[in-house]
Amino acid sequence: MYYLGLLAEYLKNYMKTRLTYRADFWVEMISDLLFQAVNFIFILVIFMHTDSLGGWSQNEVIFVYGFFMVPYGIFGCFINLWGFSERYIVKGEMDRVLTRPAHNLFQIFLENVDPPALAGSAIGIVIMAISGANLGLSLEWWTLPAMLLLSISAVAIYTGIYTALTSLSFYSDAPTGILPLMYNIQSYGRYPVTIYNRAIQVLLTWVIPFAFVGVYPAALFLEREEMRSMALLTPAVGAVFLAIGLLAWNHGVKRYKGAGS
Amino acid sequence: MNAIEVRDLRKTFKVQKNREGLKGAFADLFKRQYSEVTAVKDISFTIPEGEICGYIGENGAGKSTTIKMLTGILVPTSGIVNVGGYVPHAERERFVQEIGVVFGQRSQLWWDIGVIESFQLLRKVYRVPEQDFKRRLDELVERLALQDLLNRPVRKLSLGQRMRCELVAALLHNPAILFLDEPTIGLDIVVKSEIREFLRDMNREHGTTILLTTHDLQDIEALCSRVIMLDDGRIIYDGGLEELKQRWGTGVEVQFQFGTPTKLPQLQQWSADMPVNWTAENELNAKVWIPRELNVSDLLAKVVGKADITDIKIIETNTDDIVRSIYQSGSAEKPAGLLQAEKEAIHV
Numbered sequence: 001m002y003y004l005g006l007l008a009e010y011l012k013n014y015m016k017t018r019l020t021y022r023a024d025f026w027v028e029m030i031s032d033l034l035f036q037a038v039n040f041i042f043i044l045v046i047f048m049h050t051d052s053l054g055g056w057s058q059n060e061v062i063f064v065y066g067f068f069m070v071p072y073g074i075f076g077c078f079i080n081l082w083g084f085s086e087r088y089i090v091k092g093e094m095d096r097v098l099t100r101p102a103h104n105l106f107q108i109f110l111e112n113v114d115p116p117a118l119a120g121s122a123i124g125i126v127i128m129a130i131s132g133a134n135l136g137l138s139l140e141w142w143t144l145p146a147m148l149l150l151s152i153s154a155v156a157i158y159t160g161i162y163t164a165l166t167s168l169s170f171y172s173d174a175p176t177g178i179l180p181l182m183y184n185i186q187s188y189g190r191y192p193v194t195i196y197n198r199a200i201q202v203l204l205t206w207v208i209p210f211a212f213v214g215v216y217p218a219a220l221f222l223e224r225e226e227m228r229s230m231a232l233l234t235p236a237v238g239a240v241f242l243a244i245g246l247l248a249w250n251h252g253v254k255r256y257k258g259a260g261s
Numbered sequence: 262m263n264a265i266e267v268r269d270l271r272k273t274f275k276v277q278k279n280r281e282g283l284k285g286a287f288a289d290l291f292k293r294q295y296s297e298v299t300a301v302k303d304i305s306f307t308i309p310e311g312e313i314c315g316y317i318g319e320n321g322a323g324k325s326t327t328i329k330m331l332t333g334i335l336v337p338t339s340g341i342v343n344v345g346g347y348v349p350h351a352e353r354e355r356f357v358q359e360i361g362v363v364f365g366q367r368s369q370l371w372w373d374i375g376v377i378e379s380f381q382l383l384r385k386v387y388r389v390p391e392q393d394f395k396r397r398l399d400e401l402v403e404r405l406a407l408q409d410l411l412n413r414p415v416r417k418l419s420l421g422q423r424m425r426c427e428l429v430a431a432l433l434h435n436p437a438i439l440f441l442d443e444p445t446i447g448l449d450i451v452v453k454s455e456i457r458e459f460l461r462d463m464n465r466e467h468g469t470t471i472l473l474t475t476h477d478l479q480d481i482e483a484l485c486s487r488v489i490m491l492d493d494g495r496i497i498y499d500g501g502l503e504e505l506k507q508r509w510g511t512g513v514e515v516q517f518q519f520g521t522p523t524k525l526p527q528l529q530q531w532s533a534d535m536p537v538n539w540t541a542e543n544e545l546n547a548k549v550w551i552p553r554e555l556n557v558s559d560l561l562a563k564v565v566g567k568a569d570i571t572d573i574k575i576i577e578t579n580t581d582d583i584v585r586s587i588y589q590s591g592s593a594e595k596p597a598g599l600l601q602a603e604k605e606a607i608h609v
Contacts, residue, residue, distance in 0.1 A: 017373040
């Protein structure tokens with residue numbers, strides 16, 4: 001309850017700040033959407049040359065992509081750790097965060113909320129609706145609750161991975177280059193993993209489980225039997241990775257060294 | 262009841278050594294060398310409730326590191342810390358509810374929103390009930406004359422205005438203990454004395470315990486009954502300010518200006534029965550050092566009738582000089598001999 005209240009308060013302040021820099025708000029939203037559009041067009045271009053990709057039809061791939069956009073948008077909005085090391089460790093803003101009576105990681109999330117990213121989630125839903133209709137998928141009673149649960153699980157996976165990786169900056173003096181690398185790898189998860197070779201499939205499933213934020217949960221709605229068990233595993237993977245992330249973080253905070261005087 | 266208790270507190274940082282040159286940089290890439298730097302070396306002190314304590318020392322003496330351990334930001338390498346009944350780093354979220362923190366070089370406030378909105382946000386963060394918040398805010402705003410600033414964004418405030426707002430932000434939840442890290446840094450004289458007066462009132466009215474670090478010794482003189490002096494991670498002095506002055510301000514210097522040339526041996530002869538130390542720049546100017554135990558007027562009585570004096574200056578060593586010489590010698594134990602004081606001249 002306390003944290004929800006804080007969230008509302010921070011969002012209110014975000015809006016106030018952003019309304020003073022309106023142009024900035026729209027530019028950010030549009031650039032986000034353009035980025036997604038380019039990826040989307042990429043899929044369309046591929047399917048101009050072939051009818052199926054590793055056994056997946058165009059509409060299926062697009063549906064997976066649409067599903068991926070939902071957790072990705074939520075993650076981008078609420079869990080924004082981009083530039084953490086620069087801002088909080090190098091400049092020492094972590095000092096301030098640590099002297100306030102709310103969990104430090106949560107405060108950092110709140111201070112960096114980025115609502116324009118949610119536009120991606122909205123578009124993802126539209127994409128799923130359209131491609132779902134093209135595929136003739138039916139809306140069962142469990143579809144919406146399952147979608148909610150799996151989206152939240154996917155966000156938990158993202159949060160866990162990025163929190164764990166970001167907490168590395170507590171251990172290492174220099175900002176690491178591993179985060180940009182991750183941002184590249186994560187884009188593999190938005191396409192059906194079966195199109196990749198075996199090693200990458202294992203990597204995306206068990207090591208850095210980006211397949212669980214896109215193709216596996218989406219497969220449940222596409223009624224792909226071979227991935228059903230994987231889809232049902234998503235919440236568990238989410239819980240495990242979130243726990244790893246939080247543990248790594250809490251342990252890292254103890255090693256925080258502060259900056260300057 | 263002690264507000265702050267520290268025993269054998271130590272903090273060691275592992276610092277990466279950078280080897281020289283491009284070759285060194287490559288070597289560092291594969292095998293890093295670390296050295297340990299102990300910023301705070303087994304210090305112990307206690308601060309009773311309601312005390313204002315100054316924490317001074319040169320840059321890099323370990324002041325900020327100590328404050329950061331006391332506020333729960335850093336985890337100590339070893340030793341015991343207890344602040345307001347909490348172990349700061351272990352129970353951080355509950356503990357920080359009870360303290361206020363102002364870091365002079367860093368802002369608590371949100372840059373782009375109005376000051377009052379920052380306060381509202383902090384109210385939510387600290388879970389201060391609306392009623393208490395209103396009363397407290399009104400009191401603080403009036404006390405620090407912030408009425409006109411409340412709706413301005415923080416980035417448009419001057420440093421002095423911002424610092425007053427920072428104080429309000431740190432005190433909204435009515436903390437029992439206040440930590441101030443260089444609260445008057447970069448402020449003009451008027452704002453400085455406003456802030457000092459405010460802190461004194463806070464301490465008197467609410468019994469707030471205050472620990473402040475500063476480089477401005479006038480802060481200390483105006484506020485603190487006690488100083489802790491740190492050098493190279495160790496406490497070199499802990500006690501009253503008056504005591505420090507007495508121990509270190511070893512005497513008084515008197516400067517004479519004569520109308521007619523007066524020779525040094527002559528002066529020494531006049532005061533032959535007193536253990537004073539004369540120096541003369543020329544025949545018209547002379548200085549005498551009088552130890553604390555002696556009476557200045559006794560010496561004056563010996564000289565005034567005999568010489569043709571045009572001016573007398575009595576110079577007492579002030580805290581700045583005392584502290585400077587302590588920093589230079591690195592220990593508060595042995596007096597550094599004659600202090601060359603130039604300030605606080607009293608014309609007779």
